Amino acid sequence: MSSLNCNGRLLELNRPLIMGILNATPDSFYAASRVTDTQRAVDTAGQMLSDGATFIDVGGMSSRPGAEIISSGAEMDRVLPIIAAISKAHPRAFVSCDTIYGATARAAVAHGAAMINDISAGNLDAELFPTLPDLRVPYVLMHMPGKPADMQRRTNAYGDKVITHVWDFLAAKMGELRELGVLDILVDVGWGFGKTVEQNYELLANLAVFKTLGVPILLGxxxxxxxxxxxxxxxxxxxxxxxxxxxxALQQGADILRVHDVKEAAQAIKLHELLAAAPRI
Incomplete structure (x- = not known):
């Protein structure tokens, strides 16, 4: 069993957890996840928590294939009021900020965020990794080739070794983070980020391989x-x-499911636990 220090609160990972998705964007790929009004975001977060979420992941920039990068300032305008409002209205929530920027990460934690979720593994802002040690919150390290605008043109980079490529990438980045003093790291194989359908399913079928990295696995x-x-x-x-x-995915060792549909994910976790506890003959 592992634990995470989330902005001063200790969270035990003794069972799979759920991260609910809140996109403070006008263009995220799944329209039902878009929430731009602060009160609606607070209400939606409350429902997700009631349905079984532990984390609420607030993002201000779409990362769908082909999406363009926005500025940190524009991102902060979208996410900081929502992070602050959810943190105040729902103090038991662990709010995550989905960002590639060091400046956004620092401001988000100051406004109540308890985790940083980064699709870029620090590759799109040189200030992000150096910012993390002082924040003392868990960091989600994800694999993505390039950036959202061009990632789907990079799916041939792996040859027939997508598992090895992604594992090596995550391990190398974890080494960088450990040297900087980042204590709590989670990994995400980056389903849908610069992968073909077949590569996505190969990663999922072999998700247990990534347990050898020794840190929790988040799956989106x-x-x-x-x-x-x-x-x-x-x-x-x-x-x-x-x-x-x-x-x-739970059977393969996923620790956190990042989802739009929290109630159904909670049901999957319940059934997984019943299966895990059932006697074998």
């Missing part, structure tokens, strides 16, 4: 196109497929 597959396009359905119809994949 919720409503992404690799869960619904292979089935020939629309994103709005993909909840059953998402739930099935979440259950499999």
């Amino acid at each position: 597959i919720s409503r992404k196109s690799s869960t619904w396009r292979p089935l020939g359905i629309a994103v709005e119809e993909s909840l059953p497929a998402n739930t099935a994949l979440h259950l499999f």
